[in-house]
Amino acid sequence: MKTILVTGGAGFIGTNFVYFMLKKYDDLKIINLDKLTYAGNLENLDPLKGEKRHEFVKGDICDRELVGKLVKGCDAIVNFAAETHVDRSILSAGEFIQTDVQGTFCLLEAAREAGIRRFVQISTDEVYGDAGDNPSSETDPLMPRSPYAASKTGADRLAFSYFTTYDLPVIITRCTNNLGPFQYPEKLIPLFVTNAIDDKQLPVYGSGKNTRDWIFVEDHCDAIDTVLHADDKHNGEVFNIGANKEFSVLEITSFILDYLKKPQSLIKHVEDRLGHVKRHAVTTGKIKDALGWKSKTSFDDAMGRTVQWYLDNESWWRRIKEKQEDYQKFMKEYYKNR
Ligand code: NAD
Ligand code: TYD
Numbered sequence: 001m002k003t004i005l006v007t008g009g010a011g012f013i014g015t016n017f018v019y020f021m022l023k024k025y026d027d028l029k030i031i032n033l034d035k036l037t038y039a040g041n042l043e044n045l046d047p048l049k050g051e052k053r054h055e056f057v058k059g060d061i062c063d064r065e066l067v068g069k070l071v072k073g074c075d076a077i078v079n080f081a082a083e084t085h086v087d088r089s090i091l092s093a094g095e096f097i098q099t100d101v102q103g104t105f106c107l108l109e110a111a112r113e114a115g116i117r118r119f120v121q122i123s124t125d126e127v128y129g130d131a132g133d134n135p136s137s138e139t140d141p142l143m144p145r146s147p148y149a150a151s152k153t154g155a156d157r158l159a160f161s162y163f164t165t166y167d168l169p170v171i172i173t174r175c176t177n178n179l180g181p182f183q184y185p186e187k188l189i190p191l192f193v194t195n196a197i198d199d200k201q202l203p204v205y206g207s208g209k210n211t212r213d214w215i216f217v218e219d220h221c222d223a224i225d226t227v228l229h230a231d232d233k234h235n236g237e238v239f240n241i242g243a244n245k246e247f248s249v250l251e252i253t254s255f256i257l258d259y260l261k262k263p264q265s266l267i268k269h270v271e272d273r274l275g276h277v278k279r280h281a282v283t284t285g286k287i288k289d290a291l292g293w294k295s296k297t298s299f300d301d302a303m304g305r306t307v308q309w310y311l312d313n314e315s316w317w318r319r320i321k322e323k324q325e326d327y328q329k330f331m332k333e334y335y336k337n338r
Contacts, residue, residue: 001053003029004228005074007061007107008081010040012183013122013217017078018045020221022053029053031070034081035060035099038326039184043316061103064110071110076118076228079107082155085186086126086146087334090274093147100151101158108162108170119170120228121159124152125213125240125282127174135213135281138174138238145275156238163236171227171234175241176282179302180217181309185317186330192253193310194317196262203338206272208250213281215243216302219295226293234290240282243295243302252303259307270338 004021008014009032018030029052034040036058048054059066061081071077081103083089083096104121111119128136129143142157144150162168183190192202223241227234247255253267287293310317320327 001027001029002075003031003073004076004078005031005033005070007033007077007079008040010034010036010042010044010056011080011084012039012180013178013220014080015041015044015182016180016217017080017221017224018048018054020218021225022048022051024225029055031074032056033059033061033067033070037083038324039084041182044182062098062106064106067106067110068113071114071116074114074116076120077107077111077116078120078122078224078228079104080122082122082152084148086148087186087273088330089146089148089151091334093151096147096151097154100148101154104155104158108159108168112162112166112168117169118228119159119162119168120224121156121170121172122224123156123172123174123238124149125174125176125242125280126277127153127156128280128282130277131279131281135283136240137283138240138286145277160236169232169235171230171236172238173224173227173241174238174282175220175223176213176215176243176280178217178220179214179306181306181313185321186327188249189252189256189306190310190317192256193260193307194321196256196260196266197311199262199266201268202253202266203268203270203335204249204253205270205276208253208269209248210276211246211248211279211281213242213244213246214252214299214302215241215245215295216297216305219243219297223287223293223295226287226291230291239287239291240284241287242282242284243297243299244284245299246279246281247299255303256307259304270335
């Protein structure tokens with residue numbers, strides 16, 4: 001049986017990845033290390049109680065001793081753990097630098113000591129900054145525009161340096177915006193879906209014309225699995241992951257309102273995000289040509305399944321929105337003048 005250490009596996013993409021991998025492979029064990037910050041939710045993993053192939057460990061990726069112990073006996077590491085919300089990084093960046101950079105450093109050190117066979121660093125397309133006229137390719141300069149993006153860039157390049165310096169078998173992925181089940185309701189889609197269900201306003205930053213490429217989370221998980229199993233000749237490489245489906249915030253908002261049969265009057269244009277990136281989009285030719293991966297889910301299907309998941313799992317998001325102190329504090333502070 002192969003064993004992988006998944007960090008941040010109680011968050012949005014991590015949770016989806018754990019389910020994806022356990023369903024696909026019978027002979028796989030996952031050690032899931034998560035600090036359970038405001039964004040981590042152990043309830044996501046309830047159906048795995050009693051599942052011997054999944055071991056949950058509550059802990060910090062910055063805890064070198066703990067990480068060292070867990071990495072021993074693992075074949076690979078997939079590092080999802082991070083502070084991830086751009087808006088929170090604008091209010092306060094310290095935790096981003098601590099977890100995203102220092103935490104990745106700690107994992108890389110442990111991986112080096114243990115002689116791990118594959119280290120997948122989950123980076124992001126945010127490292128490129130604004131895509132401008134052309135989708136960002138893997139060789140484009142890195143121009144992160146938020147403290148979140150800059151912290152992820154630090155981790156991305158630190159991981160690369162462990163390949164060039166110590167020959168650690170690192171591969172770095174840079175994916176576009178994900179949508180799907182289990183996303184914390186401070187991010188665009190779950191925030192707007194759950195607000196719309198409750199007939200609350202949808203705060204569109206600035207014009208709402210900013211675009212992102214949106215990929216269904218399951219397709220992202222499939223791409224990470226592909227990278228995890230890629231030939232050693234790809235060590236040290238970067239792979240963009242995306243769906244090549246660009247939509248503006250206003251288009252996403254209209255889809256949500258139409259699906260839920262709610263009026264456009266719920267849209268409220270508010271003060272723009274500082275440093276707001278106009279366009280995130282990536283080229284995906286490299287991963288298609290080198291590893292044979294491409295995204296499969298259509299945008300309508302991905303959006304429909306996502307909105308429906310929030311309709312079917314009200315207690316999941318209501319517990320956060322109505323009871324979690326951290327959520328309420330952030331919303332009050334960040335949206336107070338919006
Ligand atoms: P998320 O915020 O939903 O989950 C992050 C998880 O990491 C949480 O479970 C949290 O408890 C855990 N965590 C935070 N700090 C930790 C620490 N110090 N030690 C251990 N665990 C810790 O994030 P997500 O959207 O699932 O993103 C996962 C990864 O994917 C991140 O690295 C992010 O940068 C990257 N990414 C996300 C997207 C996206 O659209 N969501 C796109 C591209 C890349
Ligand atoms: P978000 O989900 O935070 O992802 P990211 O900033 O990492 O792309 O935001 C997606 C887009 O939605 C981004 O252009 C900012 C915009 N947005 C709003 O207009 N209003 C909101 O309340 C939020 C959370 C996001």
